[in-house]
Every structure is written in C-alpha cells, then in structure tokens.
Amino acid sequence: MDQILSLLSETVPKARTLEELTRPLLMLLSKVTGMESTYLTTINIEEGIQRVEYARNVGNMIIPEGLVVPWADTLCKRALEENRLYSDNVAECWGDSEAAAVLGIKTYVSAPIRAQDGKVLGTVCAASSDQVARSPDAEPLLMLLSGLLSYSLERELLVERLHSVNAELAKLALTDSLTGLSNRRAILGDMARLFSLAQREGKYILVAVIDLDGFKQINDTLGHLAGDQLLCGVATQLKHGLRSSDILGRTGGDEFVVIALGSSCEQTDLAVEMQHAADRLQKRLTELTIGSYQLGHDVGEIIYAGASVGVAAVPPGHMCVEEAIKQADREMYKVKQLRRLQES
Numbered sequence: 001m002d003q004i005l006s007l008l009s010e011t012v013p014k015a016r017t018l019e020e021l022t023r024p025l026l027m028l029l030s031k032v033t034g035m036e037s038t039y040l041t042t043i044n045i046e047e048g049i050q051r052v053e054y055a056r057n058v059g060n061m062i063i064p065e066g067l068v069v070p071w072a073d074t075l076c077k078r079a080l081e082e083n084r085l086y087s088d089n090v091a092e093c094w095g096d097s098e099a100a101a102v103l104g105i106k107t108y109v110s111a112p113i114r115a116q117d118g119k120v121l122g123t124v125c126a127a128s129s130d131q132v133a134r135s136p137d138a139e140p141l142l143m144l145l146s147g148l149l150s151y152s153l154e155r156e157l158l159v160e161r162l163h164s165v166n167a168e169l170a171k172l173a174l175t176d177s178l179t180g181l182s183n184r185r186a187i188l189g190d191m192a193r194l195f196s197l198a199q200r201e202g203k204y205i206l207v208a209v210i211d212l213d214g215f216k217q218i219n220d221t222l223g224h225l226a227g228d229q230l231l232c233g234v235a236t237q238l239k240h241g242l243r244s245s246d247i248l249g250r251t252g253g254d255e256f257v258v259i260a261l262g263s264s265c266e267q268t269d270l271a272v273e274m275q276h277a278a279d280r281l282q283k284r285l286t287e288l289t290i291g292s293y294q295l296g297h298d299v300g301e302i303i304y305a306g307a308s309v310g311v312a313a314v315p316p317g318h319m320c321v322e323e324a325i326k327q328a329d330r331e332m333y334k335v336k337q338l339r340r341l342q343e344s
Contacts, residue, residue, distance in 0.1 A: 018152045038127075039054060045120070050068070074099060086138070088106065088132060089131070106130060107132040109138055121150070195324075206259070206260040207327070210332070211309075212307045215253075
C-alpha cells in the first residue's frame with residue numbers, strides 16, 4: 001500500500017482534468033486487481049443510462065469507451081443495491097444482466113463515486129473474463145480512488161452542465177421565442193458574415209423584407225393568439241419554401257427578413273441579372289405567404305391573401321447591412337402602396 005500511496009502522491013497533484021487524473025488511476029487499479037479491464041463510468045439516473053467514460057483494457061475482454069448501457073441492466077446497479085463490491089462468479093450472482101453476459105464478465109469489482117450530497121455520479125470498476133482471486137488491496141484501493149475521483153467528476157459534470165446552459169442561453173438570445181426563427185440580432189450577424197462571403201466570392205446579395213398586410217386587423221378583431229398563430233404559420237411556410245442556404249428571421253412585429261447569396265457579379269449585364277433575381281425572389285416569397293392558416297379552435301381557418309415583399313439586390317461592397325435592409329424596406333413599402341391602390 002505504501003507504493004500505491006507514493007504513486008498517488010505523484011499522480012494526483014499533476015492532474016488538471018478528470019481524464020488526466022483517471023488514466024493513471026485505472027492503470028494502478030489494473031496492476032492491483034490483475035483484471036483485464038478497468039474503467040470509470042458516469043450514471044444518469046434521470047435518463048436511465050450508464051456510460052463508460054475512460055477505460056484501460058489489457059486482455060481479450062474489451063470495455064469500450066463511450067459504451068452506453070441501460071442503468072437497470074448494469075452490474076454496478078446490482079452491486080450498489082446489494083452493497084457487494086466484489087464477485088468472481090458474476091453469472092451466479094447476477095445472471096440476469098445481459099450487458100455482463102455480452103461482455104463475458106466473470107469477475108467484477110466496483111465502488112460508487114458520489115457527489116458531496118451523496119448522489120451517485122458514477123463508478124470506478126475492474127472486470128475480467130477470467131476468474132480472478134480477490135486481492136486484499138483491491139477494495140481499499142477502490143474506495144480510495146472513488147473518493148479521489150468524486151470531486152473531479154462532480155466538478156467536470158458541473159462544468160459540462162454550465163456549458164450546456166450557457167449554450168442554450170446564447171441560442172435563446174439569438175432566437176425569436178414565438179416562431180423559433182433567428183431574431184433581429186442574429187439576422188444582423190448572419191448578414192454581416194454573408195456580406196463578407198459575397199465580397200470574397202464576387203457575388204451579389206439579395207435582401208428581402210416581408211411585412212404581413214392586415215396583421216393589425218387580425219390582432220384587433222380575432223385576438224393576439226390568432227395573430228401569433230398566423231406569424232407561426234407564415235414562418236413555417238417560409239422555412240419550408242426556402243433553400244437551406246437562405247437565411248430567414250423575424251425582426252419584430254409582423255416583419256420577416258430573408259437573405260440569399262446571389263450568383264457571380266462577372267456578367268455582361270449585371271444590373272439586369274440582379275433585377276431578375278430580385279423579382280424572382282419577391283414572387284416566390286409572396287406566394288409562400290399566400291394560403292389558408294389555422295388560427296386556433298376559436299377562430300378556425302382563414303384565407304390569407306399574402307404579404308408585401310420588397311427585395312433589394314446588393315453588389316458586394318456597395319452598402320452596409322443596415323442600408324441594405326432599409327433599401328429592401330423601401331421596396332416593400334412600394335409594393336404595399338401598390339396593393340392598397342389596387343384594392344381601393
């Protein structure tokens with residue numbers, strides 16, 4: 001045990017990550033137990049799974065890293081419930097475990113890794129396809145290793161959870177909560193990147209502003225819930241009708257923006273080509289907004305005549321993002337005024 005403690009005193013202070021701590025400990029556990037595989041697992045009780053995070057295999061039996069098994073089928077769960085750290089006859093003790101049978105485990109020893117509040121976070125284990133005699137140092141070492149690993153594993157899981165939460169918050173900050181589309185902040189960022197790409201590749205940009213005609217009347221007469229349903233319906237129609245490379249977002253109220261990368265600017269009559277492309281996109285987006293929409297049980301279905309769409313075709317380097325949106329906005333108001341004249 002003195003040699004073990006000496007090795008631990010050299011290993012533990014140098015470890016900066018869970019992996020750096022775990023790898024030498026698994027090697028030590030392998031030497032002490034004489035088993036083919038030593039490994040560290042994490043347990044997610046809520047999802048009902050156990051995952052092998054790090055493993056050391058020196059024999060015929062392989063415990064692969066990344067292996068995920070149902071928690072209910074594991075030897076670890078059975079060992080915890082029975083408070084049994086060691087068995088050299090797994091088939092007799094836990095013959096109902098399919099995972100153990102598939103892996104061919106005959107000898108097994110494990111200890112739980114617990115958080116400070118007592119919650120089981122994972123296990124540190126050793127297993128073999130042969131019957132291996134019980135080492136007097138194995139179980140004390142397992143308990144020592146589980147204690148050493150508990151803080152590091154808990155910390156790493158907390159960091160992972162924090163990263164996940166931060167990523168979700170970042171996503172929410174760039175997402176329109178109603179439609180799930182990109183919001184104005186995200187759209188401006190996407191446009192800036194697409195404008196840079198267009199300049200590098202010598203292509204023009206198409207910027208479209210979509211305004212839902214009659215939206216205020218729908219809100220006032222049918223209610224805000226009906227208005228929300230219309231916004232979601234239009235968002236879905238647009239999303240399904242656009243190319244995967246096109247960028248779609250809701251910039252606020254009843255207004256949507258679409259950005260698309262055009263073709264090369266190296267053409268004989270670029271102005272004509274850009275206008276044709278703008279007209280085609282304007283027609284496609286208008287048609288996508290026309291149709292019947294289900295606005296809830298209280299309102300039912302309505303036939304919507306379509307939105308006003310303005311499209312600006314912008315050569316690379318000619319204007320900034322905000323100016324391009326303003327130009328598309330002006331084109332949209334021209335369409336809106338023309339539609340009002342046609343209706344009057």
